[in-house]
Structures are given as C-alpha cells and as structure tokens.
Amino acid sequence: MKIGVLGTGMVGHAIASKLIALGHEVMMGSRTANNPKTEAWASNAGTGGHSGTFADTAAFGEMVFNCTNGSASMAALNAAGHERLNGKIVIDLANVLPPDERRSESLGEQIQKAFPLAKVVKTLNTINCDLMVDPHRLSASHTLFLSGSDDGAKKAVRGLLESFGWSDILDLGDISTARATEDYLRLWLAAWRVLGTPAFNVKVVR
C-alpha cells in the first residue's frame, strides 16, 4: 500500500522504516521541500522510500500517519490539506507534551472535527516508538488501544497493526475515547521515570 508518514522525528522514522520493511511504499513528509532528513531517510529506504512536503505526503498516501509532535499536529495537517486527506484514514499517534496543557477535548477529536471527511483512528500513542513497531520486545503480552468513529477504518488499521506484531488490541469506541488514552500519558511518563526505561507497556488483565 502507499502510505504517508507526516513527521521526521523518532516516531516518524520508526513507523516509516517499519512500513518499508513490511513491503509498503512510503513517503516521509515535513514542512519543507528538499528536507535533508526526509531525503536521507528516503535514500536509505531504497526504492519504496520517498520524500516530500506534508502536502505531497498526504496526496501520496492511501493512508496517512500523523507522527508529528502533538502541539504541531494541527499545523502539519492543515499544511497537508483537506482536499488531500478527505476520505483517507488518518492514524493519529501524537501526544501533546507537556501533558498539563489541558484541553477540553483530545487531539484525536480535534483532528476529526477539523477534518470531518477524514477517518481518524487514534492508536499507538501509549507506548514508545520502539515498541510501536516491535511489540515482541517485551516477553509478555501487552495491550494496544484503538479509538475511532469509522469501523471500516479501524478494521484496516487493526490489520496493519497486526502486521506490526500486535495481537491484544482493545477497541475503546468512537474518537471521543481518544481522550482516555491521551489522559494516560501522565501515568506513562511517571512509570517511565521510576522504571528507568520506556520499554514497558500495560496489559489489560481481565
């Protein structure tokens, strides 16, 4: 599949490279054309790797990952453009840092509201990027959460996540439940601090 990855940080690199490894054609996008970061990534990625602006990347992808920093996500998606996101699945991985910048709604909801014709799915925002793309780094099973208002989009994203190695995926409901996993950020950061590593996740034990 052709997949767009917005964002050039650690998360963008982890997701884009995983997608290449799985055989997808991937464009990594940034604010500017001819960005040395996206060009270096694309040239390392081989024939499946491409580099472009946010708008190029949204136009390229049949599915688009938002891997930008949460506080920059709305600007990045606006640069990507409504007409290039309409009808597409937008997988939102972003968290707003620091978390005490409280909002009356989650970033996932904000994106869905601003892009009503996109199909926003919030997921992967509760773990470190190494675990996002390689859940088997932990020896025991652990849980990934999923929120979104379009069932078909969630089904497609679930399939992609399963190809990443995820098996315990808990669908929390519509996009309003993105607030639940975004609010979890502070517990994640506190646990990271005391565990001394981001290589952990939670398992929902029933």
Next chain:
Amino acid sequence: MKIGVLGTGMVGHAIASKLIALGHEVMMGSRTANNPKTEAWASNAGTGGHSGTFADTAAFGEMVFNCTNGSASMAALNAAGHERLNGKIVIDLANVLPPDERRSESLGEQIQKAFPLAKVVKTLNTINCDLMVDPHRLSASHTLFLSGSDDGAKKAVRGLLESFGWSDILDLGDISTARATEDYLRLWLAAWRVLGTPAFNVKVVR
C-alpha cells in the same frame, strides 16, 4: 491497628470490612452522628467495628482511609479536622467524577497541601472496590500504583496492601504523581464500558 474509614459507600464498606477480616479495629465515619449506615455496618462487623462522625473517625484511627467521593473529600476531611489528622497516614482512594472536571492539581496533592502535617498516600484509586480488597479475583498478576511524599508512610501502606493480597506495587514517587493515576480514570472508565465489567486492571509489563 485502629483504622478510620471515612465514607459509607461501596468503597468504604469494602475497605472497612476487609480491615475487620484482617483483625483490625475499625471505625466507619460519616457526616452525621448516629448514621444508620455506619451503625448497621458496625453492628455487623462485631466487636472490632465502630461507628462515628468524620471527626470521631479521624480521632479514632492511627491511619485514616479517605473513601468519600472525590468531589466531597475536602469537605469530609475538613470535618474530620486538622488536629485529628496531623501526623497520621491518610490513604486517599478517591477519584473526582466525572473526570472531565479538570483540575490544575490532583485531589491527592490538594489534600496534602490542605493537611501539610498529614502523610497522604494515594493508592487503590485505579481499580474497582472488589479488586481493591481482593486482587486475586483476577487470575493473572496486575499492578497497583502508590504515590506519596513520606517514605515511611508509603512503607506502612505497602505492608497493609500486601496483607490485602497485593504483590506488584509500583511506587511512582511523591504526591505530585497522584495526578498520573487520577488522570488514568478516563481510560479505566472507557475500558470498563467496552469490557462490560469493572473486574479488570492493568499489569505493567516490562
């Protein structure tokens, strides 16, 4: 030990009855004297069970559980009185419901600030009351979080929690980390909704 339990709801009943079963002497406290709920509980509890006002209960306990509803907790603790809480361990289990009533600080921090000579420990606020007092209801191991600024108090509370059956107890740090577990409430509620039961918890998988 003599333990005070503030609150007459499901949480107060679960904690107070567990403490009786473990051989402690327990007073359940409410706003009013001669409250039929606390008197009924105390008479069922046998010789170790007592009933009183919030103030009576704080004076009685060497350790005091706050099992009141989060939005009523400050009023209950003020009725209990500074002079009766000073120097004592206050175990705060409360959550503010609904969770979208955002605060700039957690209830745990608010209590510690308002009662600077009490030793506030936030814990047990991430699970249903049946699991609080009987973690073995779930077949697999799961994690309990602990926050507080007094290490001696946390050690004493950990010992009491171990007597409840808890083994995986993660100390998140000082009382400011109560915010982390209070923010988790929305994820807990969302998971409860889709799982159809409050009989679940998370295990931190490393």
